[in-house]
Each structure stands twice: as structure tokens, then as C-alpha cells.
Amino acid sequence: MRRKLVAGNWKMHGSLAENEALLSGLLAGMGNVKAGVAVCVPFPYLAQVQSILANSPIAWGAQNMSQQAKGAFTGEVSASMLTDFGCAYVIVGHSERRAIYGESDELVAEKFAAVQAAGMTPILCVGETLVEREGGITESVVARQLDAVIAKCGVMSLAKSVVAYEPVWAIGTGKTASPEQAQAVHAYIRAKLRDLDATVADGLVIQYGGSVKANNAVELFGQPDIDGGLIGGAALNVEEFLAICRAA
Ligand code: PGA
Numbered sequence: 001m002r003r004k005l006v007a008g009n010w011k012m013h014g015s016l017a018e019n020e021a022l023l024s025g026l027l028a029g030m031g032n033v034k035a036g037v038a039v040c041v042p043f044p045y046l047a048q049v050q051s052i053l054a055n056s057p058i059a060w061g062a063q064n065m066s067q068q069a070k071g072a073f074t075g076e077v078s079a080s081m082l083t084d085f086g087c088a089y090v091i092v093g094h095s096e097r098r099a100i101y102g103e104s105d106e107l108v109a110e111k112f113a114a115v116q117a118a119g120m121t122p123i124l125c126v127g128e129t130l131v132e133r134e135g136g137i138t139e140s141v142v143a144r145q146l147d148a149v150i151a152k153c154g155v156m157s158l159a160k161s162v163v164a165y166e167p168v169w170a171i172g173t174g175k176t177a178s179p180e181q182a183q184a185v186h187a188y189i190r191a192k193l194r195d196l197d198a199t200v201a202d203g204l205v206i207q208y209g210g211s212v213k214a215n216n217a218v219e220l221f222g223q224p225d226i227d228g229g230l231i232g233g234a235a236l237n238v239e240e241f242l243a244i245c246r247a248a
Contacts, residue, residue: 008235025238061089170210
């Protein structure tokens with residue numbers, strides 16, 4: 001049985017005061033949440049988040065990381081810096097990183113490997129743009145993104161990872177993929193991996209991301225291959241995020 005995981009992706013939002021209010025609200029409401037819960041926060045707030053969430057049921061992590069271990073890489077943050085602050089998860093290959101910062105499939109695979117080498121769990125984002133969906137190449141885009149990681153790290157590496165299917169056209173747009181559209185891609189991912197290793201395929205947590213809200217989470221998470229969500233905007237609101245966690 002896969003345990004569902006709901007992860008908040010705060011993106012470039014927050015302040016010391018806002019984070020404190022959000023996290024104390026979440027902690028107070030975790031009583032009837034059975035799913036795993038994590039928040040992926042901006043780098044400067046990792047120390048704050050670690051001190052608030054230590055010994056709590058909520059894990060934390062980062063939204064990006066350098067593939068390099070250390071050195072003259074101005075502005076970058078390494079894996080060992082993240083483990084210093086207790087990070088359990090690192091999002092890699094978010095569509096905003098791919099589109100705005102030009103991260104290639106190969107770079108994402110290098111980051112994935114570096115996250116795992118440091119003992120953290122990568123949340124690998126995959127997903128198609130609207131043009132790609134309309135062009136009928138959703139599956140081949142997702143396959144290409146997964147294959148880059150499999151080529152570098154092997155299929156067994158996915159056993160210690162989370163995959164987030166995030167159709168780019170659904171991120172931050174209020175346009176959620178329908179439960180059927182999402183389930184179809186999730187089932188495709190699992191079937192593709194099953195051809196390589198059935199145990200990895202059946203054990204892999206595949207989150208859905210893209211305009212998940214309290215009012216659509218139950219239906220999305222009720223699909224057989226959707227194992228929770230990666231939540232952007234709704235992760236910044238205590239009641240919304242808790243309702244999504246309870247839905248999982
Ligand atoms: P959204 O973002 O929930 O605001 O659509 C999801 C994501 O980008 O991970």
C-alpha cells in the first residue's frame with residue numbers, strides 16, 4: 001500500500017511572520033491527517049522551518065538544489081547545505097525551473113542523483129505544456145523526462161523518489177486536469193515503469209500537481225494511481241492546505 005504524500009511548494013512566497021503563522025496553524029490541525037505531509041520552502045527560511053517543525057509530523061525540504069557538491073558556483077546551494085538544515089525532500093525539475101531557468105532533462109537528472117546521494121528524497125516533476133498536450137505528445141514528453149533520470153540513475157533509483165505529474169497548463173492557472181485526465185497520465189507512468197521493474201512501479205508515489213484545491217482534492221486523490229499532491233497556491237493557506245491533507 002502506498003502512503004499518500006501531500007507536499008506544499010511555497011515557491012517564492014513567505015516571510016518570517018507569515019511562515020510562523022502558517023506552520024503553527026498547520027501543526028495545530030494535523031491531528032486527523034493520515035497522509036504524509038511536507039513543505040518545500042525558500043532557502044533563507046530553512047532554519048526557521050527546521051526549528052518550528054523539528055519532531056513534528058510535517059517534513060520539510062527545498063525547491064531546487066545545485067548538482068555540484070561545492071565550489072565557485074555563485075548563488076547556488078548544495079545538498080550538504082540542505083541536509084545541515086534537516087531537509088528530507090528536494091523538488092527537482094519543476095516546470096518553472098525548466099521553463100524560466102532553462103533546466104534540461106539532463107541537468108534535472110544530475111540534480112536528482114545529487115539529492116539521492118545526500119540521502120534526501122527527490123520530488124521529480126514531469127509534465128507537458130498546453131501545446132504539447134494539444135499536439136498529442138503528452139505521453140512522449142513525460143516519458144522523455146523520466147527516461148533522462150532512468151538513463152543516469154537507473155530505474156531502481158525511483159524506489160527512493162517521488163514523481164509529481166504536473167501538467168504545465170494547470171499550474172497556477174486555476175485549470176485543474178480532470179481526475180480522468182490526471183489518472184490517465186499517472187497510469188501511463190506506472191505502466192511504463194512496470195515494464196522495467198514491477199516493484200518500483202507499484203511502490204512509487206506519484207503526486208498530481210496543478211491547481212489542487214480543497215474542493216477538487218478528494219476526487220483527484222480518489223483515483224487509483226494518484227498518491228497525493230504537490231500543492232502551490234493552496235499550500236499558503238492553513239485551512240486550504242489542511243483540507244487537502246485530510247482529503248489524502
Ligand atoms: P499550483 O502550483 O497548485 O499553484 O497550481 C503547483 C506547483 O507548481 O507545484
